[in-house]
Amino acid sequence: GAGVSQSPRYKVTKRGQDVALRCDPISGHVSLYWYRQALGQGPEFLTYFNYEAQQDKSGLPNDRFSAERPEGSISTLTIQRTEQRDSAMYRCASSLAYGEQYFGPGTRLTVT
Amino acid sequence: GDSVTQMEGPVTLSEEAFLTINCTYTATGYPSLFWYVQYPGEGLQLLLKATKADDKGSNKGFEATYRKETTSFHLEKGSVQVSDSAVYFCALSDDNQGGKLIFGQGTELSVKP
Numbered sequence: 001g002a003g004v005s006q007s008p009r010y011k012v013t014k015r016g017q018d019v020a021l022r023c024d025p026i027s028g029h030v031s032l033y034w035y036r037q038a039l040g041q042g043p044e045f046l047t048y049f050n051y052e053a054q055q056d057k058s059g060l061p062n063d064r065f066s067a068e069r070p071e072g073s074i075s076t077l078t079i080q081r082t083e084q085r086d087s088a089m090y091r092c093a094s095s096l097a098y099g100e101q102y103f104g105p106g107t108r109l110t111v112t
Numbered sequence: 113g114d115s116v117t118q119m120e121g122p123v124t125l126s127e128e129a130f131l132t133i134n135c136t137y138t139a140t141g142y143p144s145l146f147w148y149v150q151y152p153g154e155g156l157q158l159l160l161k162a163t164k165a166d167d168k169g170s171n172k173g174f175e176a177t178y179r180k181e182t183t184s185f186h187l188e189k190g191s192v193q194v195s196d197s198a199v200y201f202c203a204l205s206d207d208n209q210g211g212k213l214i215f216g217q218g219t220e221l222s223v224k225p
Contacts, residue, residue, distance in 0.1 A: 033212060042116075042201050042215030043156070056210050091156065098211045103156040 002026065004094050004104035012110045013082055021077045021107045025094030032075050033101060034067055037089040049075060050097070082111045114139045114209075118202045118216035125192055125223050133187040133219045135176075135202035143204040145169075145178050145185040146213070150199045159187075159200070192223045 005024045013019050025032050031050050035043035045059040051072040060066070064082075069075040079086055087110050093101040119134040137145065147159040147169070160169035165180035174189045185202060202216040 031211065035213070040218070042203070042217050043213070045212045045214065048210055048212055050210075056212065059212075093156075093213075095211070098207050100158055100161075101211075101213060102158075105155045 004092055004102050006090075006092050006104040006107050008107060009105060010108045010110075012112060015082060015084060015111055017082055018078065018080045019082055019109065021079075021090050021109070023075045023077070023092030023094075023104060025073065025075070025092070026102055027073075028096070029094035029102075030097045031095045031099075031101075032069055033093045033095075034075070034077050035091045035093065037091055037106070039088075043091055046077070079109075082109075084111050087111045114143065114204060114206060114214050116202050116204055116214055116216035118200075118219055121199075121218070121220040123219060123221050125221070127194055127223055127225050128191045129223075131187070131189040131192045131196075131221070133200055133202075133221070135185045135187065135216060137183050137185065137202075137204050139183075139204055139206060141206045141208050143206045145176070146203045146205070147174070147176055147185070147187050148201040148203060148215075150201065150218075152198070156201070192221070194223045194225050197221055197223045 033048040034046040037043040047057040049069040064080045067077045089106045091106045093103045095101045115138045144163045146161045149159045160171040162169040162178035168177045199218045203213045
């Protein structure tokens with residue numbers, strides 16, 4: 001079956017612009033997680049949802065970052081007023097409740 | 113807070129050599145432990161896991177044992193292949209924290225023929 005998909009795969013944006021990153025989880029997966037991975041580092045937790053409820057946003061670095069999952073399926077991570085330090089790979093994962101997390105291919109964000 | 117530390121890379125081995133990648137963790141609860149692998153140009157894939165002390169996870173010839181007394185989860189393989197070249201990430205999750213994964217920094221493995 002279809003895995004986790006993310007779009008766009010690559011995004012180049014100018015400093016100060018807003019970006020929206022999309023994650024389409026595996027059908028039926030209750031939980032959805034967002035991670036950020038800097039080059040040469042492991043993924044770092046940002047936020048997660050159970051169904052449409054955002055359960056933990058403790059990893060969001062500041063208030064420029066927000067996420068939503070309004071219908072309990074597709075999720076959008078939005079970064080406002082992007083800065084060069086936001087450049088990273090953004091990864092989404094989905095799972096059954098407390099199950100194995102399946103990762104998408106990631107979105108490579110470059111802020112120039 | 114919880115954390116994972118793994119040995120730094122890159123690690124370069126010849127084909128059929130023995131592999132060990134060290135991983136230690138710090139956790140307040142009773143986490144589950146994982147090894148993820150990222151092949152070149154691909155996403156993260158779960159390689160193996162262990163959910164309680166003394167459990168051994170295994171897959172594709174790789175093994176790791178959950179050692180509570182040493183807070184370790186070292187990855188081993190008896191005979192590596194060129195196709196094992198990848199970046200390996202150790203991670204933990206605690207169901208009390210919603211299952212979010214905490215990763216180590218990754219260890220790059222390069223296997224030469």
